[in-house]
Amino acid sequence: MRRSRTLILAPLLVGLLLAAACGDDDEGGSIPMTGNRPTTTAADAEAASTAADGTFPVTVDAANGSVEIAEQPHSIVSLSPTATEMIYGIDAGEQLIAVDNQSDYPTNAPIKDDLSGYQPNVEAITKYDPDLVLVESDTVIDELKALNIPVIELPTAGTLDDSYKQIQQLGQATGRVTAASDLVSKMQTDVQDLVATVPQTFAPVPVYHEIDDTGYTITAGTFLGQIYQMAGLANIAASIGGGEGYQQISPEQVIADNPQWIFLAYGGDPEVAAVKARPGWNQIAAVQQNHVVALDPAIASRWGPRTVDLLEKIIETTAPGH
């Protein structure tokens, strides 16, 4: 096993991989969440701002330190599906030249099969002659630095505030500062409006969120943990492993904690059926009440503008008719 942040990221990556693997076949199984809250449509983006308003050169204070960007980039390579969504969210999609093979949203993104965010290949990246590269993990940063290509690292967000910060960083880096601020305020307003609709209950309903079928789940120290908390739910795994990042939970513990809802960040109908059929799980309230839900993997594992959609989906599912 690798250490530190990589270790924390690993389960999420696995989740994403599973999601990617299953997503294609199980369109019908997962519940589509796109469209009901069009956070990132062209209309919104246009309404926000179409004009570039940044100043260059600019120094962006990113997760990998200060990144100097000399001129407004027009050949951005994104190796992060989340970063791709953020870039379109701030109306900078035109500035992308290539995105990795998992960046499937929005569908008009310049997706390239030979670009992988998990196993980044420096040569495959340099082929596009990028003037800015966006990554989730630090694997290729040193190599790209050596080639004088600026890189911004956008690691998995621990909170929604981290997401907002990353959007602001991308705003600076692409010369779309106002659009980024507008997107962040819109997300914040939407989140507030949604949270206001959550019924105030005496005891929060216990919920279990599963990233993959080996029992990796989320603690309070993740943006997903925060979303469940905002939706007025009690994540059964909130404090395991010190409440940090992504942790494994034993099936025994899930049964004992008896969640009322189970959300899968992967798969579709077959996976839901498999979860219900696990030994002993027929004793769990969520299974008995048919409350096992497969979320759209692309939304449930990214911390971009569509996290608002995720929050809405979870609130609508758990508190119908609020």
Place this chain on the structure above:
Amino acid sequence: MVLVAAILAGVLIGPVDLGARGVVGELLDRLPLISVDSGLDERSAAILWQIRLPRVVLGLLVGATLSIAGGAYQGVFRNPLADPYLLGAAAGAGLGATIVIASDLGGGWGPFDLLPAMAFVGALVAVGFAYVVGRANADRAEGGPAAATSLVLAGVAVASLFTAVQTFVQQRDRDTVQEVYSWILGRLSTGGWGEVRLLAPFTVVAAAGILAHRRSLDVLAVGDEEAATLGLRVDRTRLWVVVAASLGTAAAVSVSGLIGFVGIIVPHSMRLLTGRSSFRVVLPLALLGGAAFLVLTDLAARTVMEPAEIPIGVVTAVVGAPFFLFLLTRRPAS
């Protein structure tokens, strides 16, 4: 005694505290003629009966199978370093499993779960291949290496070949590397009674087949030619023991992945503990000792870093490797 204690510990200790009274009561309640109110609610009972107990039983079966198979291999090959994977069972199973994982076929195929089926087939193919090649060499080479030696050499070569192909397949499909590694390190966590039902018949057949030959193994210890002059049909004995041990090993590997060192350290521990090297004594003890050992290591695997689990192969190796070094300093390989 140790076995019973291990089973109790394995059932009592887990991430969810069920209470000793409740667990023991629940277990006693299932015995005929005894009715005890365990006080466990339905969910706790489900944890006990459907998650914890099958895992303990699976540990018993895998530990017993690997240990007795290891002891048997050490006998037929007269090699204290032999383990159940000597003839390529691990490499074959690893290749079978990797192919299933990498090609994303894991969902099931007809009535069979493809992963254990392919691992089982892979293990048997590798061992069969090694056996046939090794035998052919021994038959042809008059005055060449002894049959046991050429089998071991063929096993090593076949294992290298299968491992190479496995590594190649794994590297071709990098996205599933983590899943492959987790399989290779072994785990009992999939649990459920399904695996138990799958493995149990093989454990019985393997144990019976090996135990039936335990006296022949003692005779074989004096050497092939000497054993032959004593009236033992050396090749046939070796074939039957290898077949029995390999069936058991392949079945164990197919449900639990590659759990190392159990097959080496348990038979040797039994020799050291009893001070006797006769297979009549060591093999039955290895069966029981292996069962207890694996239940206890699995307990460590799932509790040391709670709530996360350490792969059980890591635990057995951490316990096994130092022991193995100790063994080498005490008893040089003959």
